[in-house]
Amino acid sequence: MVTAALAVGATAGLAPGARGDDISVTGAQRRVDRAVGSAIGYLAGQIGSEGRCKGEFDEQDKHYGGKTALCAYALLAAGVNRDQESLKRALKWLTQAELRGTYAVAMRACALALVKGKEPHPQLVKDAAWLQSAAAGDGSYTYTSQAKGEAGRYDNSNSQMAALGVWAAAQRGIEVPREYWRRTERHWKSQQQVDGGWGYVMRSGMGKTHTYGSMTAAGLATMYICFDVLHRDRYVRPTAAQYRPITDGLKWMDKHYAADHNPRKSLNYYYYWLFCLARVGLASGHKHFASRDWYAECLWEVLGRQNGDGSWADGDRIPQTAFALLFLSHGRQPVLINKLRYKGKWNVRPRDLAGLARYVHHTFERGVSW
Template sequence: MSRLRRAAAAALMLSFLVLPVLRGTGEDAGGARVTWKQVERYIETLKRALLAMQEPDGSLSYPFLPFYRPGMTALAGYALLEAGVPPDDPAIRAMETYCRMSLPDRYSVYSASFCALFLAKADVQRNRDVLERIAAYLVREQHSNGMWSYSAQGRDRRGISESGDNSNTQFAVLALKVLHDAGIEAPRRVWERVRKHYERTQNSDGGWGYADWHRQSSYCAMTAAAVASLWIIREVLEGKKKHCTEVKRDPVFEAGVRYLDEHFSPERSLISQWHTYFLYAMERAGMITARRYFGGYDWYRAGAAELVRRQSVSDPASAAFALLFLAEGKTPLLVQKLERPGGDWDNDHYDLENLTRFYSEATGRKVTWQLARVRGDASDLLEAPVLLISGRLALDLTLMERAALKEYLLNGGSILALPASDSAEFDRSFRRLMAEMFPDSPLMPLPKDHVIYRYHFKIPEADRPLIYTISQGCTMNILYVPRGRYTCRWTTEDHSGHAFEMGVNMLMFLAGDQKLKNRVDPVKFVPLAEMKERRNVRPPRGAVVIGQIKHSGQWRPLKHDITNLMRKLRDDAGVTVGLYPEPVDAEKDDLYAYPILYITGLYDFRLSDEACRRIREFVERGGFLFGDPACGRKEFDKGFRKFIARVFPGRKLEKIPIEHSIYTIGYDVRKVDFRPTVRSSLPDLSEPELEGVKVGNRYGVVYSRFNFSCGLDGMPAPICWGYAPEDSVKIAVNIILYALNN
């Protein structure tokens, strides 16, 4: 028996064993690490619990303090809205009606503050009359020392005289900020008083306690509340409209952040019965500062794990605070800003905050951002598909940071580099860094008619910046814009001049069709060292190994496509595989060493007559050939069709009917999604299009004019003409399973 027949027989036996499997990865139901599925389930549990607590009049009661029924109702309604319940939901409308009807004669600072948050979130215009009364009440109730207490009559109307506390104060500040954003502004003196209060009462360790009359020593809940409040106060008093100016450092705020860094830990901070209240304060501090870590802990992941583990909330306040905390994880990360020693990385403080807000409004997809620093490898950087690198000074990265950046790029990340204030010093250092990291791929300018200038917004030609990129195959995952002062312009709230529109185009171009990651599940990536080691690993005995045909049209433009496909077959279908394709010279090499051959490329190509004859013989004797155009390039597509005409004279590719088993042999791919490049010109296309050459009663050649290898490769490929990444993988898996089964 020939080697081809032995390989084909082994593949046939193997395929019968693995075809029914295609299993997914299991979910970790226990242990310390929480999964996003568990978080989503608990979010739904909390939503149902709050709705079940609702009374016929629309309210929710607070068993400890019945006086706070309007506040508890508003807090629950606000949490439900943040978790995605629509404002026109009957339960939400009933809560809204109750708050509107109950507030005038049942004010307290807590209730007024929560009602401001809820009613503004539900509908600012419909509730403006009540919101204006709440604003007047909060201004009137502020103590001369800048704080707020439970009510003018004393705590809980029990006659206890006190001068205010940091708990009531934080919610009053939060409510006044929401009212400020709605155009209902408090006098400047209100904000100045509360800022002076925080500056005056900060403890020597950098933290804050509850009040000067109770629990004065610092603890994380009150410190997180103070940090968030100070940020809000600075925004209101100083605004976010400063253009291209250095950020004024706030030593009080920074000392508060240091306190959280030094004192936060899940073991110590989450043991209180008020742990959900504390987590909501930490969530605001974390989101406002865009920090992922406090005290070396991922605050969201740690808090989510603890909430999912406990699942014990018996009152509306605890349930609402837990829901507010967890709901923040539903907003995916689109971009991170690289944090480096010193302050040069953050010259334009509100750039990404303003840009991601504009992006969310422009695209209808809410996204957010955070800071990232290199902590040994690329894992933290890979939390988002785009990394912003900016600065005025020279970019001086350590060897560890450079290795992590390269690891990030090779695992599918993208870099957007923008010098602050068009710094020439940063420009020289970034170009030098790219030359050192990619010596064979220079920075090249994009043409002014490139798709990036019309990717979402059409940018007028006069406003199109010069953009440099490093192109590697179908991948453009580095964009460098040396001129245009973009980070400066994003710090303003002036959306004229196309700076924000160009920013959206660049982020969408780099992120492409990548599915944005949630805040809980760990990043999966291949370390640089492992990439090098794997190249030297010999495939297991009897493994299916794919041979990739060499030719003159840039035969291997992608690095990870076949490897990722074989890994998918190994992990999900149980196939014994060789992970790496082996280069094949079709004129000289032994084609029968491989049951399957693959061909792709960027450009037109021509193989010798002898190579064409040998490939025809290979297919006719039971071998299998499949291919696609890299990036969906038409030059290769034309070349492939000419190649098939030479391999099989008088034959041509025929469309494989949608009823054929190749579309259902592993995954059902009779309906698929395409990349934006295809959808823009073929919006009604929803079925895959595979073509083939029949040999007897089987297809010995299968080809797709729509690219699937970009999706297999996993790298950003915004110019790729082909299937969406997830469907690319499924189609390629089906092609291989069909080959093994035939």
């Protein structure tokens, strides 16, 4: 039985965005391209002459720099050239700004990790070190640095973003001690609920917390990172063993997945949910949740909700637009290879294609999915 079928992919000229029978129709693809182009135009237009986004937080605020960093990250992920005038201004401002909040530093790290060059940007090296030192002793994070002290106040949203920033730096060759990932893994395992999902916070004595979509996707995506760093060698040889935090989290996703809202959270943090969902899809290689094509379904929801100026949502539209653009950008990555599921032990090397996708990404400097 053939367990994998090569798809026409990044190295064979697949048009960006093609995903089987989902959006490969020319007219639909043009609509996606227009949506992405409009979102890029909107975000680029929010970058002021000095390089920071309109409505950026005050310098004394813990979120200072966060909007600009997220905006730059989304633009770079969408393929905007670093020398595009507004993005160039934003990157210059970001590398000179003194950021002190977890979200802001993590998003700056994600942005700088996408800036091509033989060596990682010096500020990325500093941000990776800051993020590692900002964790509490148990691997959790809050809005500001805990300097490896005992965890007091924390939340899993900051914890996800910090881990994402450190992982982005690691992808650029910056060394991250395995102990960092062990602490991260311990934290997320301790937060997983009996239903397989994750919530925003579960402090000592709470016993349990409400699980919902964006936090469960955040937990899953982070556990995939930890698994690949700490445990992938155990799965080089064929094995039927399972990594329970991931399998239980995937079961939660199959049970609660929704395209039109953040599962078990209504419309709250909807575009953040899409961002986290795309991270899980890319990390896991899963095209379906609840037997439904998650990208195709969510794509049409996103396209239908875009405002006329290229933004999404109401009120403070910069973060929501950035998350929506990140979703579209992740989903438009060409499929390198499809793994076929069949009856029996079909997935005895669960991370084989994840490794191949990483190799192609680093070799050809182009993101691919599987």
